[in-house]
Amino acid sequence: MNAIHLKGGFSPRIAGAPERRLRLLETPRHVGMVPEQIPFIKPRLLVDVGDAVAIGTPLFEDKRNPRIRFLSPGGGRVTRIVFGPRRIIRQIIIALDDDERSDAFDVPKLDRLDTLPRGALVEILLTGGMWPFLRALPFMDLADPDTVPPVIIVRLGDDEPFGPDPVVYLKDRQNRFATGLDLLGKLCDRLVIHITGDKSIRSALPDPTMARHFTGRYPAGNPSVQLFRTKTGPEQNRSWYIDGQDVILLGEYLRTGRYPVQRIVSMGGSLAPAADHVRTRAGVPLRQLCGGDPAGKPAARYIVGGLFTGFGSSPDSFMGFYQNALNLIDDGDREEPFGFIRPGYGKPSYATAFLSSFRRRPFPMDCGQHGEERACINCGTCAKICPVDILPQFTMKCLAADEVEEALAHGLLDCAECGLCTYACPSKIQLREVFRTAKAQYYKEIA
């Protein structure tokens, strides 16, 4: 089968790509959940500080649908719950016992899966805390347990710099992956696997014909973009997606009856002490993940997730529920004499206005904004880079004028929130923020 090549997008050459090496991190003393990074949910706490919890004890539920629960990634005691402004739950921290208990869930035998109705399977996933791994496009909210999606997309390979490599996390775990796929296949009419990057992993799939291979620049690995390029009708807009590693977790849950807490996370970025993959626990403290504070200058920004869409975090925080990557890059804030006129051999750019266009080596990226915010001059860079053919400059103006209908006609909901428009804008307008806010606003209105 031929690869589907995605147009648009941009892959900056960034230094610090994780190697395919896997090392084992020693068990942390604490693990944590970061509810504020889970979009749209309204968490209601089910535990209090001091409570004893086991692996799989519900920590909080979503007020919008209390059947959706988030379980504890560790066994021990809740030592701290950090609240933010308006009592948003920032972190739930659990000190681990030496001998962690793990709640057992009632799961059917694998050969009985076929006989169960869909509703029963959904219920099994809900009680086991596995349901939130399924997410619904276009808003990327948790999937609704009561609807049947047109398609479920399994995303194998995230090409955002830098995420874990499926070759690493699939190794020796194909059985669990296959079980997970089996289960997903019963939740929907159509299940597809979207491979980005190394297509040799197709041989690791139980049924290679389910897979489609995507090539192209970032964000070819983004499910929204893949859906946009392959959808044939509007009924597919509300497809669901799930990350490849989370499918493995589904399989593990079904096979063991326990809430799975092992994760393989990637470490990347030019300031990462070792750019590779780490086998560790869900909710691992970031400080431990990168082996203590990196010594000396420059200061690093801790980004949970990719460089474009990840959350800026701190070493005191924890790995997120959906993220399996930590990227450390220079939190750069140095002034540069006559920066606007330098030839710029070391300055990465989408434009050809720098000598760096001739450079092939990867760039150590920093968090500099590289310019001040200005009015949009309609240069069209964002429209050129957009992977889903939105015209961000016009859509942004529709939204500024409160013309939501027009913005929707422009394809606002196709926005993959990949962050490339924000990256490339010479006026430094935070377009991703504009679109994400508008999408969320619209979602709340139609809800």
Add this chain to the structure above:
Amino acid sequence: MKALKRLFNTSRPHFESGGRLQKLHPLFDAIETVVFAPALITTTDAHVRDSLDLKRFMTFVIISLMPPFFYGIYNTGYQSGLASGLTLGFVPVMLRGAWVVLPMLMVSYAVGLFWELLFASVRKHDISEGFLVTGLLFPMTLPPTTPLWQVAVGISFGVVIGKEIFGGTGRNVLNPALTGRAFLFFAYPANMSGDRVWTMVQQTGRQAVDAVTAATPLALAPLVASGGSIGRILTDAGYTFPRLFVGNIPGSVGETSALMILLGAFFLIMTGVGNYRIMVGGVLGVLAVAYPGYLINLASGGETARLFSVHPVWHLVMGGFAFGIVYMATDPVSAPGMNFSRWIYGFAIGALVVMIRVFNPAYPEGVMLAILFMNLFAPLIDHFVIKARLRKRVPNV
């Protein structure tokens, strides 16, 4: 660098809120950020940002303007020397040209900056770099004899009416530099057209030359007697094609040399700052109208519109077409934003330029009007192109 940094650090408190000069903060900020690229870091995703910013974007337009600008200085000095019977050595010519052009440039920048600063200060935003381009473009479109007070009036009109009343950079409908020039053109026609304005004659005391009629090629062309070949008349007047291409002729300061403008265009296209679609579309538009006209004219024995008798390629190097299509029409704010619209827009400008030149003897030069006219149509073209494009989308609401 250290000393400069210290200077900025010591003077910054005066410009900050509460300081004596806080109204001038945009000016301070503009100067400081030119010298030191500011150390801003991203506060939200995307955590990494591209290195290109508007400062560099606009600086590259200015760099691309340097070949026609310096050639304009040379040519102004040369034409002036020729008309005044002065020496034509390189250095005196450059000095003479600079004596004419630099005051215009300084007035344009100073007066324009005043308005920019006023609006930036009241609206509490930074001075936009786009002004540096406008302030340079504007004097380059003027005849060298333009009085300095008219330069001041023109740039004021261009900046205030052409840009700021719409809300400032990015929101203007018309190209500000051309708006200013159009104002001068209609308000002071005697200083902006005719035969006498294109060469600055220097009074040398002993041999005062008070009137030099050096007709520009475009002004010359309609004078041709019926049936005459314009190409020959122009050549007889010394306006050979190579000379028009190099630009050693009387005209507005920056517009004469198609060669230098071509260099600038090459730079703009290579760096991606200027849009090649508009430029190529413009050239195609000129040829698409001028060629059939030329052929019809040949067939009918030259009795139709006279300017059609000139070979179509000449239209590309005569007058301000090259300058207009490369530097004015490509202004991203007043041009359309869709790639297909840019082709249409450029093509229409080229076509209109030839039509105005050929059919309207009152305006021998139509570039300014053609571009301003198409500026007005840019949103409309975009509207339809976007509409057609959105039809292809799978709806998602």
